[in-house]
Amino acid sequence: MQEYDLAIIGSGIGGALIAALNKNKNHILFEKDSNLGGCASTFKRYGNYYNVGATTFVGYEENHIIKKIFDDINYVPNIEESKIAIRTIQDKKVVDRVRNFEEFLIQIQEYYPNKNNRIFWGKIKKIDERFWQIKNIHFAKYSLKSYLKSLLTFKDLIKTFEMDLFKSASSFIKDTLGDISKEYQNFIDAQLLITVQSKLNDVSLLSMALGLSYPFHKVFYVNNGMGTIIEDILKEVNVHKKEEILNIKSLEDGYLIRSSKDEYKAKNIVLNTTIYDSKNLFDEKIKSYYEKFEFSDQSAFTLYLKIDSKKEFLEHYQIILKDDIPNCISNSFFISFSKLNDEKMSQNGYSVTISTHTKVTTWKALLNEEYKKQKEITQNFILEHFLDYFDTIKQEQIIKIFSATSLTFQRFIGRENCGGKAINLKTILQTPTCKTPFKGLYNVGDTIFAGQGWPGVALGASILDKELNEEF
Ligand SMILES: Cc1cc2nc3c(=O)[nH]c(=O)nc-3n(C[C@H](O)[C@H](O)[C@H](O)COP(=O)(O)OP(=O)(O)OC[C@H]3O[C@@H](n4cnc5c(N)ncnc54)[C@H](O)[C@@H]3O)c2cc1C
Structure with missing residues (x-):
C-alpha cells in the first residue's frame, strides 16, 4: 500500500493552495471530478469552456495573502485588471x-x-x-x-x-x-x-x-478560465483526478484512506470537503465531531450561456430586480462575460456564467419532472431579464444555454451547499477551525474560518499551512 505524509482531499482553492505550498513533502491530492478547482474550476461542455462559479479574482496585490502565497510558490497568474x-x-x-x-x-x-x-x-x-x-x-x-x-x-x-x-x-x-x-x-x-x-x-x-x-x-479577469490558476499551481503536485475518497479510518499512526480506485495510508489528512460533507467519510468518533456543525442551507443557481456576439461588454454586471427570482432567495443575479480576445473561453462566442442564490432544500424537495419544470422556470426568468437589460443581444444569438442547481453541484463536486456562514459575534464560536481535535486531521475551504472566495479561503489556507509546518 502506498504511504504518504500528507493526503489532500479535494482540489478546490483551499486544497490546491495547501498542496502547492507543501509540494516538497511526500504528498498526494485526490480530486473526484475530472476538472480541478471545485467551485473555481473551468469545465468543457458541447465543445465550449465555462467557469463553474468563481469568475472574479481579488487579492493579488501587495500586503495581501494571495500575493504572498503565490510569491511563496513562485507563481505569477495570467490575469488582467x-x-x-x-x-x-x-x-x-x-x-x-x-x-x-x-x-x-x-x-x-x-x-x-x-x-x-x-x-x-x-x-x-x-x-x-x-x-x-x-x-x-x-x-x-x-x-x-x-x-x-x-x-x-x-x-x-x-x-x-x-x-x-x-x-x-x-x-x-x-x-x-x-x-x-x-x-x-x-x-x-x-x-x-x-x-x-x-x-x-x-x-x-x-x-x-x-x-x-x-x-x-x-x-x-483570469485569462483562459479560473480553472487555469488551479491547474497551474498543481503542476508539480501528485494529483489523482477522478478518484473519489469514500471512507477514512483512523489508525495508530495515521489514517487508512479508501478511494474509488485503491487504498492508501497517510500520516496527515487535509479535507477540502465541506464541513457538512466530511462526516460522510468517517465512522463514529470523527463522524460525530463533524455532525455537530449545523448545515447552512445556501447554494447557487447558475446559468451557462454561449453567445454569438462581437459587441463589447464589461467582464461583470450585477442586475438587481424588484422581486425575488423564482426558487431563489435573491432578487439579483451576477453576470460574468469572457473577454472576446480570450482564445480558450471565447471560442465560438462569449462564455457567460450567471449566478444567484438559492436554498438546497428548495431543489431537494422536488421530484423528477417537477425539478426539471422548476429549473426551467428559474432559467427562463433569469434569461428573460438578462435579455431585457442586454438589448443588443437577441435570443437567437444564444447558441447554448444550460443551468445548475445545488443538485448539480452535489453530482460534480460533492457539495450541495455553496458558501459558508457569515462570521459575527454570535457565530464565531461555532465557526470551524482548520485543526480538528484529531491528530493529523485538518480542514480547509470556504466552510472553515476565514470564509469564502479567494481571499477568505486563502487566509484559511495560510493559517493551516503554519499549523502543518509546526507539526512536520
Ligand atoms: C456561483 C458561485 C460564484 C462564485 N463567484 C466567486 C468569485 O467570483 N470570486 C471568488 O473569489 N469566489 C467566488 N465564489 C466562491 C468560491 O468559488 C468558493 O468559495 C471557493 O472556490 C471554494 O473553495 P474550497 O476550497 O472550499 O473548495 P471547493 O470549491 O468546495 O472544492 C472542493 C473540491 O473537493 C472535491 N471533493 C469533494 N469531495 C471529494 C471526495 N470525497 N474525494 C475527492 N474529492 C472530493 C470536489 O470535487 C471539489 O473539487 C463563487 C462561488 C459560487 C458557487
Whole structure:
C-alpha cells in the first residue's frame, strides 16, 4: 500500500493552495471530478469552456495573502485588471464599482443620495484596509495554547477596530446613514450576497466592510478560465483526478484512506470537503465531531450561456430586480462575460456564467419532472431579464444555454451547499477551525474560518499551512 505524509482531499482553492505550498513533502491530492478547482474550476461542455462559479479574482496585490502565497510558490497568474470591477444596475440606476473612491462616491451620491455617504463608505474602506494589514491572524480552538494564540489575533482586531468590531452592520448603517431607501438597501444586500453570502441584517460591521470593499481592491479577469490558476499551481503536485475518497479510518499512526480506485495510508489528512460533507467519510468518533456543525442551507443557481456576439461588454454586471427570482432567495443575479480576445473561453462566442442564490432544500424537495419544470422556470426568468437589460443581444444569438442547481453541484463536486456562514459575534464560536481535535486531521475551504472566495479561503489556507509546518 502506498504511504504518504500528507493526503489532500479535494482540489478546490483551499486544497490546491495547501498542496502547492507543501509540494516538497511526500504528498498526494485526490480530486473526484475530472476538472480541478471545485467551485473555481473551468469545465468543457458541447465543445465550449465555462467557469463553474468563481469568475472574479481579488487579492493579488501587495500586503495581501494571495500575493504572498503565490510569491511563496513562485507563481505569477495570467490575469488582467478589470477597469470597472462590477457594473451594478438597479432599474435606471447604474453604479460602476471602480477602485477610485471619489469616482465611486460621485455615482453613489447621484443614485443613492445621503449626506453621510462619504463617512459611511470611507469607514467601510478603512476597516477593510486595516483588516488586511493585520499580520499573523490565527484561529484555533483545540488547546489552551491555541486559544491564547487566537486571542492575540482578537486583541489585534480589537486594538485596531475598538468598539466597531462589536457593531452589527444594520446598527452602523442606522447610525451613519439613518433610514435608507429600499433601493439603497437592495444595492447593499446584493453585493453582500455575492461576497459574504448574507444580507446586511445578518452580518457584523467587519463582515460588511470586507464584503462591500471587494471592488476597492484590484479585481482581475483570469485569462483562459479560473480553472487555469488551479491547474497551474498543481503542476508539480501528485494529483489523482477522478478518484473519489469514500471512507477514512483512523489508525495508530495515521489514517487508512479508501478511494474509488485503491487504498492508501497517510500520516496527515487535509479535507477540502465541506464541513457538512466530511462526516460522510468517517465512522463514529470523527463522524460525530463533524455532525455537530449545523448545515447552512445556501447554494447557487447558475446559468451557462454561449453567445454569438462581437459587441463589447464589461467582464461583470450585477442586475438587481424588484422581486425575488423564482426558487431563489435573491432578487439579483451576477453576470460574468469572457473577454472576446480570450482564445480558450471565447471560442465560438462569449462564455457567460450567471449566478444567484438559492436554498438546497428548495431543489431537494422536488421530484423528477417537477425539478426539471422548476429549473426551467428559474432559467427562463433569469434569461428573460438578462435579455431585457442586454438589448443588443437577441435570443437567437444564444447558441447554448444550460443551468445548475445545488443538485448539480452535489453530482460534480460533492457539495450541495455553496458558501459558508457569515462570521459575527454570535457565530464565531461555532465557526470551524482548520485543526480538528484529531491528530493529523485538518480542514480547509470556504466552510472553515476565514470564509469564502479567494481571499477568505486563502487566509484559511495560510493559517493551516503554519499549523502543518509546526507539526512536520
Ligand atoms: C456561483 C458561485 C460564484 C462564485 N463567484 C466567486 C468569485 O467570483 N470570486 C471568488 O473569489 N469566489 C467566488 N465564489 C466562491 C468560491 O468559488 C468558493 O468559495 C471557493 O472556490 C471554494 O473553495 P474550497 O476550497 O472550499 O473548495 P471547493 O470549491 O468546495 O472544492 C472542493 C473540491 O473537493 C472535491 N471533493 C469533494 N469531495 C471529494 C471526495 N470525497 N474525494 C475527492 N474529492 C472530493 C470536489 O470535487 C471539489 O473539487 C463563487 C462561488 C459560487 C458557487
